[in-house]
Amino acid sequence: MHRDDELPLIMALDLDTLADARKTLNLVRGKLDYVKIGPRLFALGGVHFVKEMVDYGFKVFLDLKLHDIPNTIRLAVEAFGGIGLWSLTLHAAGGRRMLEEAVAARDRMGSSMKLFGISVLTSFNEEVWSEATPGCPMEEALRQRAWLCDDSGLDGVVCSPLDLPVIKDRVRPGLLKVVPGVRLTSLGDDQTRIATPCQAIKNGADYVVMGRPIYKADDIESAMNVIGDSIREGLKG
Structure with a gap:
């Protein structure tokens, strides 16, 4: 869980270049603790870039x-467990054995790295979901995958803000909920199941993930202030 004085905001660095990422991080340094690195920046900068962010004082998601397959994931977790990550994501669709192998590998290392399970991507709506997964209602998959992440020993689950009420009765209260698809207003982009920071926190999110609303803002500091106010309003209950 985050500290009382720590804003539970993870900034998604979904930027085109390492230079853009570094420039943005310099603007938000001291204003947030958590940053998310995805496939593009990791492909460009690798472990070196991750360690650079850790050295800057950021908690890297x-x-x-x-x-x-489970053995491949075990080897990956062993490699990632020693580079100073705050957390690493695994897809819950990989199944129990894969998830349990990941937890066991992390624990054998004595690593503090958190493991979060991806439930269903926030870009999915029912139509897209049924095309990719015919015969299984998305809500049922969400509930089952969240339970599986919890039962397999993961630290948390990643889900849409609109999915929080769906999974609430399937997981223990202590399972961390990391929530992307958070917007101050709709941007008309590829996120379809969205909510405001305040709504997400009130619905049970422990951390909210926001990228474009921050780094595409005309005034990043002002955007951070508005987002922070919305989160703090949600924390009041």
């Missing part, structure tokens, strides 16, 4: 959504 490496969002690679690992999904493979």
Whole structure:
């Protein structure tokens, strides 16, 4: 869980270049603690870039959504567990054995790295979901995957803000909920299941993930202030 004086905001660095990422981080340094690195920046900068962010004092959420056979995931977790990550994502669709292998590998290392399970991507709506997964209602998959992440020993689950009420009765209260798809207003982009920071926190999010509303803002500091106010309003209950 985050500290009382720590804003539970993870900034998604979904930027085109390492230079853009560094420039943005310099603007928000001291204003937030958590940053999310996805596939593009990791492909460009690798472990060196991750360690650079850690050295800057950021808590790095490496969002690679690992999904493979259990032994391959075990080897990956062993490699990632020693580079100073705050957290790493795995896809819940990989199943129990894969998730448990990841937890066991992390624990054998004595690493403090958190493991979060991806439930269903926030870009999915019912139509897109049924095309990719015919015969299984998205809500049922959400509930089952959240329970599986919890039962397999993961630290948390990643889900849409609109999914929080759906999974609430399927997971223990202490399971961390990391919530992307958070917007101050709709941007008309590829996120379809969204909510404001205040709504997400009130619905049970422990951390909210926001990228474009921050780094595409005309005034990043003002955007951070508005987002912070919305989160703090949600924390009041």
